[in-house]
Amino acid sequence: MSEILIVYYSYSGNTKRIAEIIKRKTGGDLFFTFPNPQYPKDSIDTLEVSKHQKANKQLPELTKKLESLDSYKYIFIGTPNWWSTMTPPIQKFLNTYDLSNKRIIPFITHGGGGVANIIKDMKLICDKSFFLKELSVIDNETEFVEQRVEYWLNEILHTN
Numbered sequence: 001m002s003e004i005l006i007v008y009y010s011y012s013g014n015t016k017r018i019a020e021i022i023k024r025k026t027g028g029d030l031f032f033t034f035p036n037p038q039y040p041k042d043s044i045d046t047l048e049v050s051k052h053q054k055a056n057k058q059l060p061e062l063t064k065k066l067e068s069l070d071s072y073k074y075i076f077i078g079t080p081n082w083w084s085t086m087t088p089p090i091q092k093f094l095n096t097y098d099l100s101n102k103r104i105i106p107f108i109t110h111g112g113g114g115v116a117n118i119i120k121d122m123k124l125i126c127d128k129s130f131f132l133k134e135l136s137v138i139d140n141e142t143e144f145v146e147q148r149v150e151y152w153l154n155e156i157l158h159t160n
């Protein structure tokens, strides 16, 4: 069994693409993907729904559950930047599972805003976890992404 778990939420596919590269290169379990995130197909509507959720601190229910995280040492957490923070399904995941003493490795895709408050907000929820260096990828970056992921993985997994 792998000691690596890759958890992500992706609305339009950019974060999913990075998650799949990580899976290919690490052999980790790509376990939890929020197949039914309950967001509208139209991204303008999604902007409105997620803005409302953020304002009202509402989090969607998780549609898939993990039995146990015991065997995992490294947990990659992938999310797009939404309203300068993580997506509500990822926030719900971090609130639901105890990630104490795990090594958390965030990966973020964004439309130009970078990681914004994402790492800070993750650390507030997971205050007993160890955070390793995150990867941040702009949504229109396709060239060299594979090499960037590889370089980043070598750096974090061989020194932690």
Ligand SMILES: Cc1cc2nc3c(=O)[nH]c(=O)nc-3n(C[C@H](O)[C@H](O)[C@H](O)COP(=O)(O)O)c2cc1C
Pocket (backbone or CB within 6 Å): 009, 010, 011, 012, 013, 014, 015, 016, 043, 046, 047, 048, 050, 079, 080, 081, 082, 083, 084, 085, 109, 110, 111, 112, 113, 114, 138, 139
């Ligand atoms: C509801 C919503 C809110 C967003 N808010 C931001 C933002 O605050 N800053 C930013 O840089 N990009 C923002 N974006 C752009 C996404 O972060 C970016 O396109 C990302 O790569 C999408 O990842 P995905 O394809 O995995 O869903 C937003 C996109 C959506 C749909």
